[in-house]
Amino acid sequence: SQQGEEDPQALSIQEGENATMNCSYKTSINNLQWYRQNSGRGLVHLILIRSNEREKHSGRLRVTLDTSKKSSSLLITASRAADTASYFCATNQAGTALIFGKGTTLSVSS
Amino acid sequence: EAQVTQNPRYLITVTGKKLTVTCSQNMNHEYMSWYRQDPGLGLRQIYYSMNVEVTDKGDVPEGYKVSRKEKRNFPLILESPSPNQTSLYFCASNPAGTFTGELFFGEGSRLTVL
Numbered sequence: 001s002q003q004g005e006e007d008p009q010a011l012s013i014q015e016g017e018n019a020t021m022n023c024s025y026k027t028s029i030n031n032l033q034w035y036r037q038n039s040g041r042g043l044v045h046l047i048l049i050r051s052n053e054r055e056k057h058s059g060r061l062r063v064t065l066d067t068s069k070k071s072s073s074l075l076i077t078a079s080r081a082a083d084t085a086s087y088f089c090a091t092n093q094a095g096t097a098l099i100f101g102k103g104t105t106l107s108v109s110s
Numbered sequence: 111e112a113q114v115t116q117n118p119r120y121l122i123t124v125t126g127k128k129l130t131v132t133c134s135q136n137m138n139h140e141y142m143s144w145y146r147q148d149p150g151l152g153l154r155q156i157y158y159s160m161n162v163e164v165t166d167k168g169d170v171p172e173g174y175k176v177s178r179k180e181k182r183n184f185p186l187i188l189e190s191p192s193p194n195q196t197s198l199y200f201c202a203s204n205p206a207g208t209f210t211g212e213l214f215f216g217e218g219s220r221l222t223v224l
Contacts, residue, residue: 032209042114042200042215043153088153090213097143097168097209102152 004089004101019076021104023089114216131186133201136143139218140207191223
């Protein structure tokens with residue numbers, strides 16, 4: 001039961017640049033979460049944004065949510081090589097478990 | 111240190127040989143869940159447990175069993191593994207006995223079934 005769909009599938013940038021990845025979903029949500037996964041490792045929670053919120057910040061991360069367009073974006077500012085990872089959005093609908101997208105693979109080169 | 115611990119981290123086995131992947135969390139979390147991750151398919155939920163003694167199927171439960179006898183442990187059992195269960199498995203937990211809230215993931219268990 002696919003819900004979130006990330007775009008692009010892959011992104012390559014230089015250190016210092018900003019990275020933006022997007023997530024679109026199909027049905028109403030309670031909240032949307034972003035996770036990071038370093039190669040072959042467990043997922044790490046980055047940020048949760050509720051359906052009544054439009055923007056949240058955490059350090060170099062900025063997440064926006066547009067419920068009218070059913071989309072979210074994750075912006076990583078001033079990227080570092082250590083940001084190289086896969087990034088997943090996950091949507092939470094009422095009464096159902098988190099559903100993960102297939103992820104965006106970010107590569108940051110120095 | 112607060113963590114979700116899975117064992118084994120890597121396992122190669124043969125078709126039909128029963129195996130158990132253990133999952134333990136030390137955060138007193140109510141909710142626990144198992145996911146499998148496959149290339150091109152993303153993470154898919156296998157089973158989840160809202161609290162002790164309560165478990166339910168996720169999206170891909172066929173071929174798997176779970177049990178939740180204690181709050182901290184949520185083992186995943188493959189009674190008769192098949193090659194299509196070759197995958198990277200993750201256990202996750204969250205403090206609320208609901209679907210909301212952030213998930214804390216284990217480091218993963220890479221299983222190969224020959």
